Each structure stands twice: as C-alpha cells, then as structure tokens.
Amino acid sequence: xxxxxxxxxxLAVVVLVVVALLxxxxxxxxxxPYSLVRAEYTRQRLAVGLSLHEVEAGGHRWxxxxxxxDRADAPTLVLLHGYTxxxxxxxxxxxxxxxxxxxxxxxxxxxxxxxxxxxxxxGYAAQAANVAAFIRTISDKPVVLVGHSMGGGIAAVVAARxxxxxxxxxxxxxxxxRFKDNQFGIDVLAGKNPFGVTDAASLEHYLxxxxxxxxxxxxxxxxxxxxxxxxxxxxxxxxxxxxxxIGRSGERFLPYDLAADIRxxxxxxxxxxxxxxxxxxxxxxxxxxxxxxxxxxxxxxHMSLMEQPAAVAKAIQALIxxxxxx
Numbered sequence: 001x002x003x004x005x006x007x008x009x010x011l012a013v014v015v016l017v018v019v020a021l022l023x024x025x026x027x028x029x030x031x032x033p034y035s036l037v038r039a040e041y042t043r044q045r046l047a048v049g050l051s052l053h054e055v056e057a058g059g060h061r062w063x064x065x066x067x068x069x070d071r072a073d074a075p076t077l078v079l080l081h082g083y084t085x086x087x088x089x090x091x092x093x094x095x096x097x098x099x100x101x102x103x104x105x106x107x108x109x110x111x112x113x114x115x116x117x118x119x120x121x122x123g124y125a126a127q128a129a130n131v132a133a134f135i136r137t138i139s140d141k142p143v144v145l146v147g148h149s150m151g152g153g154i155a156a157v158v159a160a161r162x163x164x165x166x167x168x169x170x171x172x173x174x175x176x177x178r179f180k181d182n183q184f185g186i187d188v189l190a191g192k193n194p195f196g197v198t199d200a201a202s203l204e205h206y207l208x209x210x211x212x213x214x215x216x217x218x219x220x221x222x223x224x225x226x227x228x229x230x231x232x233x234x235x236x237x238x239x240x241x242x243x244x245x246i247g248r249s250g251e252r253f254l255p256y257d258l259a260a261d262i263r264x265x266x267x268x269x270x271x272x273x274x275x276x277x278x279x280x281x282x283x284x285x286x287x288x289x290x291x292x293x294x295x296x297x298x299x300x301x302h303m304s305l306m307e308q309p310a311a312v313a314k315a316i317q318a319l320i321x322x323x324x325x326x
Contacts (some may be wrong), residue, residue: 082149
C-alpha cells in the first residue's frame with residue numbers, strides 16, 4: 001500500500017504540471033493567437049535544419065535563417081521572398097536542396113521579422129541596395145541569388161547594379177516586367193491590392209490567386225486563420241505603400257529595364273498557370289537575358305517554390321552546376 005501511494009504522488013505531480021502547461025498555452029494562444037503561426041514556423045524551420053540569426057546591414061536589422069553546407073567552400077544561396085511573403089515561404093524548397101550548398105534566407109527589410117522603418121523606401125532600387133549590403137555582410141564571395149515574385153524583381157536589380165556580389169541569378173515568377181493582361185495586373189493599375197486580406201473570404205481569394213494546386217496551400221485551420229487575418233489586416237497600410245512603389249510608380253519596370261545589364265549565368269522559371277505574373281513575362285525577360293535558361297512548369301501557379309519545390313530545386317542546381325543556357 002505504501003508503495004502504491006509513493007507511485008501515485010509523482011504521477012499526480014506530473015498531471016498537475018501538464019494541466020498547468022496546457023492552461024498556460026491556452027492563455028498564450030488566447031492573448032497572442034499569432035503565436036500558433038510562429039510555433040508552426042519554428043517547427044518547419046527545425047525540421048529543415050535551419051538556424052535563426054540576426055545581423056545589421058544596410059542600415060536595417062535583418063532576421064534570417066541559415067544552414068551550412070557540408071564543406072567550407074560550398075556555394076552560398078541567398079533566397080529572397082516575394083510581396084506579402086517571408087522567409088518561411090522557402091522552407092519546402094530548402095528541404096529539397098542537399099548539404100552541398102550553404103542556404104541563407106532572410107526576411108527582407110520591412111517584412112517578416114526584419115526591421116521596418118517608418119517612411120523608408122522599400123521599392124526595387126532601395127531593396128536592391130539593402131540586399132547587396134546584406135550579401136557583403138554574410139558572405140566574402142559572390143552568391144547564387146534566387147528571388148521569387150517581388151524578390152525576383154529585386155534580385156534582377158541586384159545582379160545588374162551589383163554584379164560583384166552575384167555569381168548566378170535565378171528569377172522565379174519575377175515581377176517588374178510587362179506581361180499579358182490579367183485580372184491581377186488590371187487591379188494593381190486601378191489602385192487596388194489584390195493580395196489584401198481583411199476577412200475569411202479575402203484570405204481564400206488571396207490563396208486562390210497564389211496557388212493553382214490546392215493541395216499545396218499551407219494549412220491554416222482556426223484559430224490560426226483568425227490570427228493570420230488579423231495580422232494581414234494590420235499590415236494593409238504597409239502593403240499598399242509597397243505596392244504603390246513597385247506596381248504603380250516610375251520604377252515599376254526597373255527590373256526589366258536593367259535586365260539587359262545582367263551578365264551572370266541566369267535562370268528564368270515560371271508556372272504556366274500563374275495568375276499573378278503571367279507566364280508571358282518569362283519570354284519578355286528572356287529577350288533581355290539571352291544567357292538565361294528558361295524553365296516553364298505545368299500544374300502550378302504563382303508559388304512555384306511551394307507547389308513544385310523539387311522541380312525548382314533541380315533547376316537551381318542545374319544553374320549552379322552548369323550556369324549556361326540549354
């Protein structure tokens with residue numbers, strides 16, 4: 001009997017601790033619902049083997065994740081996310097890249113967990129200067145620069161204006177170029193933000209524009225969906241200011257204008273079903289970049305890096321190993 005009582009006491013303590021932890025977690029989620037999203041991002045990051053870092057570069061505090069290569073001279077890949085995106089967009093692709101590369105994925109200034117300065121310019125030219133400063137801070141040699149959407153437009157400007165910092169460049173579904181008219185482009189020119197999220201319906205619309213493959217969408221169950229909607233609603237003013245700059249100002253076609261100055265080996269990759277930057281943009285960029293290999297994927301939309309990460313990783317690897325057109 002004494003032995004049974006001795007066994008029950010530690011069990012009771014464990015139960016009380018578990019109950020207390022669950023209560024604390026419930027309070028945390030209730031007060032800070034976006035903590036659910038952050039927790040999931042942390043889980044994904046750890047699963048890919050990425051470590052979290054901060055650095056000062058170009059007058060901003062950057063938050064980025066990194067995974068070392070398997071040797072000291074491994075090529076460094078710097079991956080730039082798109083408009084309304086963040087470093088977490090790249091985690092599926094990172095899982096497809098092996099350890100022969102060093103991977104560095106930042107939140108661009110103004111986005112994600114990196115510093116945002118009131119009134120700062122976060123257009124193509126300013127962000128390209130920021131990225132060049134970041135590259136020099138995290139690497140002592142030129143990098144393979146990969147950009148998606150807005151990040152692709154920024155990468156094009158970096159490659160053209162700061163060629164000493166870029167060994168190779170990949171533009172995935174990149175913005176900053178004219179393309180065949182679609183509803184997204186019409187809405188942007190009309191002053192709207194097609195990516196704006198204020199409620200459940202607009203969140204569904206946002207995801208529907210981005211992903212052609214519904215199964216590739218990130219799962220956002222309640223209450224995480226409530227947190228995402230609240231977060232994006234709060235970001236609306238900043239998103240609009242950036243879209244005014246990259247979508248409607250005099251520099252909206254700066255990446256295309258500078259594309260002819262890109263001399264590095266290059267990759268242009270699009271998805272046939274892209275509803276944001278129509279796939280016609282690839283050939284338009286390609287006319288200015290004859291050295292670029294062009295890859296058109298089928299069955300995916302604007303988020304090639306999340307919908308077909310293995311195919312995108314294969315194309316990037318070919319760029320690094322060959323660096324020449326087909």
